[in-house]
Amino acid sequence: MIDNLLNITLLAFLAITAFAIIRIRNLFAVIMLFGIYSLLSAGLFVVLDAADVAFTEAAVGAGISTVLMLATLALTKNHEEKPPAHRPWLPMIVVLVTGAALVYGTVDIPSFSDSEAPAHKHVAPRYIEEGFKETGVPNLVTAVLASYRGFDTLGEVTVIFTAGIGVLLLLGRRRGRKRGDEDNNET
Amino acid sequence: MMYTAAALAILITMGLALARALLGPTVYDRILSVNMFGTKTVLLIAVFAFLSGQTDILDIALVYALINFIGVVAVLKLIEQGNFFTSGEKDEREVESE
Numbered sequence: 001m002i003d004n005l006l007n008i009t010l011l012a013f014l015a016i017t018a019f020a021i022i023r024i025r026n027l028f029a030v031i032m033l034f035g036i037y038s039l040l041s042a043g044l045f046v047v048l049d050a051a052d053v054a055f056t057e058a059a060v061g062a063g064i065s066t067v068l069m070l071a072t073l074a075l076t077k078n079h080e081e082k083p084p085a086h087r088p089w090l091p092m093i094v095v096l097v098t099g100a101a102l103v104y105g106t107v108d109i110p111s112f113s114d115s116e117a118p119a120h121k122h123v124a125p126r127y128i129e130e131g132f133k134e135t136g137v138p139n140l141v142t143a144v145l146a147s148y149r150g151f152d153t154l155g156e157v158t159v160i161f162t163a164g165i166g167v168l169l170l171l172g173r174r175r176g177r178k179r180g181d182e183d184n185n186e187t
Numbered sequence: 188m189m190y191t192a193a194a195l196a197i198l199i200t201m202g203l204a205l206a207r208a209l210l211g212p213t214v215y216d217r218i219l220s221v222n223m224f225g226t227k228t229v230l231l232i233a234v235f236a237f238l239s240g241q242t243d244i245l246d247i248a249l250v251y252a253l254i255n256f257i258g259v260v261a262v263l264k265l266i267e268q269g270n271f272f273t274s275g276e277k278d279e280r281e282v283e284s285e
């Protein structure tokens with residue numbers, strides 16, 4: 001019962017935060033709300049038993065991306081130039097229709113934690129029965145991510161590493177030029 | 188039962204912190220509310236760990252505490268000096284020249 005209550009409350013908070021992010025025009029407040037959104041979804045992942053996803057969400061969503069967005073905000077202005085004046089009805093209709101189609105699609109999905117679902121019949125039994133024997137990792141999600149899909153995870157890490165180097169190069173270049181200017185002024 | 192009550196209380200506090208983040212007139216209200224929200228998330232995860240009996244989740248609560256701290260320090264540093272790339276160096280120079 002308390003699990004359901006936690007899920008519902010956290011999801012309600014998520015929805016409130018998302019609407020506030022759309023409505024508020026103060027960009028600093030929006031970044032702070034993004035931080036709260038990330039913390040909320042990380043808490044939701046923990047309640048849903050996805051410890052690894054929660055780790056990633058906490059590190060990337062609440063930690064790095066908040067700092068990166070703040071760094072961007074420091075280079076720009078705190079407010080939008082002007083609030084959008086037109087009312088985009090066509091995109092709204094497209095989004096509503098797509099959303100309705102997706103909700104209609106969920107009707108066919110097997111119910112949550114249904115042991116007869118196709119997803120649980122394919123490779124999952126093997127992971128559950130042989131996972132600990134083959135990898136020695138107690139947490140099955142970690143076993144799948146780090147061992148069975150090791151190369152896939154390595155590729156993801158490479159992508160993130162490359163993106164990090166790109167960001168560091170972009171930010172570091174500005175810093176170097178600034179230092180050069182100061183040196184020129186001093187000499 | 189005790190953990191359930193604690194979880195409910197934390198949820199209510201989270202709601203209050205969220206309200207402050209939405210309404211908060213000044214920058215510092217929002218920073219404080221985000222900091223408090225992070226603390227409540229840490230507490231909620233810790234309580235949930237004991238509620239569901241999976242005490243290994245406590246590690247995640249520790250990571251959250253660290254990230255929350257670093258995030259708030261970063262935000263406050265930004266507010267104080269306006270950017271991230273002219274860090275302590277400038278202050279040191281000013282101190283030296285004085």
